[in-house]
Amino acid sequence: MNLDSLVAIDVHTHAEISKDGHGSLSPHLFSASADYFKAHDHRQPTIPEMASYYAARDMAAVVFTVDAEHATGHPRISNFEVAESCAEFPDVLIPFASIDPWKGRAGAHEARRLVESYGVRGFKFHPSIQGFAPNDPLAYPLYEVIEELGVPALFHTGQTGIGAGVPGGGGIRLKYSNPMLVDDVAVDFPELRIILAHPSFPWQDEALAVATHKPYVYIDLSGWSPKYFPPQLVRYANSLLQDKVLFGSDYPVITPDRWLADFAKLEIKPEVRPKILKHNAIRLLGLEKT
Template identity: 65%
Template sequence: MDVTRLTAIDVHTHVLASVSDGERSGGEAASLAGTFGEIPELTVPELAAYYRERSMAAVVFTVDSLTRTGREPRVSNEEIAEQAAEYADTLIPFASVDPGRGAAAVRIARRLIEDHHVRGFKFHPSAQEFYPNDRMAYRLYEVIAEAGLPALFHSGQTGVGSGQRGGGGIRLKYSNPLHLDDVAVDFPDMPIVIAHPSVPWQDEALAVAGHKPQVYIDLSGWSPKYFPPQLVKQANSLLKNKVLFGSDFPALTPDRWLTDFAKLDLKDEVRPLILKENAIRLLGLGA
C-alpha cells in the first residue's frame, strides 16, 4: 500500500454483503435502520471501488455474534480477507471472532492470522454479549497479542437494534469502555482501539486512552458536529497522536464525516494525524 497517495485511512467500515448474495435485504442493515435509515449493503469489491475513487484506504470487517443470534456472519472472515488481498492497495482486512465460541474462537483466530493474513480483530461487546475484561476472552486476546495485531472494540450506545422492541435484545452495559482498562493492563503490548464517541461514557474512554499508551480512539459512527466537546478538546491536544478517522461506512459516509470534520476547531497540524498518520503508525503501514 502506497500511503503517500492516500488522503485518509478509514479504520472502521463494515462489509454487509457477500459476492454470493442474491437479493440484498435484511441482516445488519435492517437492524441499523432505526438510527441511520436505509443504508447500502456493499461487497468487498464494491467497497474497494468506493474508497479507491476517493484515494482513501479502509479497514474492513464483519461482526461475528453467533452467541447471541445463533447465526454465522452473513459475510465470512475468509471471504473478506481473500477478497481484500485482491485490493491490497486500498483495503485492510480485520476479522471478527465471537469470544463465546470458546476454544474454537482461539483456533479460528490462529487460522485467520496464519492462513488469511488478517491485520486486526473487531469486537462488539453488546452484540456478542460479553464484557471485554471477562477472562473467557483472554485466550483469544493472547493469540492476537502474540501476533502483534490491534483489537478494535465497539463502545457506547449502538445503532444495532435501536428503536426495535427491547432494543433488539442488545444490552448496552457490555460496551462501557472502562472494561477495556483491565484488558490494557493485562495485554500491555496489544494495541486497543476504542471505537466511536463512547456516549454515555465519553469521559471513561478519554481516561483509558490517556492513561494507557497502547489505547487509541476511533471517531466513527457519529458526525463530527455531534462530538462531545471534551473529545474534541483532547483530540486537539493530549490525544492528538491517538485519535483515528473512522466513518462506520456504510452507516455514515466518509464524505459526510469529512465535511463536518472540516468545520471542527482543530489545529492544522492535528488534522493529518487524525486522518492518516496515526493509522499508519497503528497499522504498521509505513514500513
C-alpha cells in the same frame, strides 16, 4: 499501498453482505440500524464495490464483519472470505476479522490462522451484539493470541444503533460496551493495541480517561458526524490524544464524504488534522512496513 498518495485511512467500515448475498446481521437488526442512522437509502456494498468507492477517493479502508453467532443465532460472514476479497485490492483495503469470543480456543486458533496465512491486520469486537463483557475471562484465550501476533483489537464502545427501537433492544445490552470494561483488558494484556470505537456515549469521559492512562489504547471517531462530537473529545483530540485518535466513518451507514465534510468544519489544529486522518493509523497498523 502507496501511503504518500492517500488522503486518509478509514479504520472503521463494515462488510455487511457476503458473495452469496448473506447479511452479517439479521434483517430486523439491520432495519433498526437504518432507522437509527436515518440511512434507509443506503445499500449494502460488496467488498469489490467498497474497494472501488475508496479508490475513487484516494483513501484506504479497514474492512470487517461482526461474528455474533452465539448471542444472535445468525450465521456470520466468513472471515476468510473477507480476507480473500480484501487481498484482491491490497492498495485500498485492509482486512480485519471478527471472532465470537464464545468460540474459545477454536476462535483463538482461527485468529492465528487468519493473521499468519491470510494477512488479517486486526480484530473487531462488538461486546453488546456478541453478548459478552470485554473483561470476561472467556475472551482471554483470543486476546492472548491477538497480543502475541501484534495486531490491534477494536472494540465497539457506547450506545449502538443495532437493535435501537426494537422491543428490548433486540436483546442487546448496552452495559457491555462501557470502555471501563476494556480498561481491564488493557491491564491484563499490557502489550495489546486497543482501539475504542466511536464517541463512547454515555461514557465519553471514561474512554478519554482510559486512552490517556493506557499507552496502547486509541480512539476512533466513527459512527458520529463530527459536528456532534462532545467538546471534551475535540479538546483531547487536539492535545493529549493527538497521536492516538483515528479517522473512522462506519461506512456504509455513514459515508466518508459526509464525515470528512463535517470534520473540515471542526476546530482541529492544522498539524493535528493529518495525524487523525492518516498518520496515526499508518503507525498503529504498521503499514509503513508493507
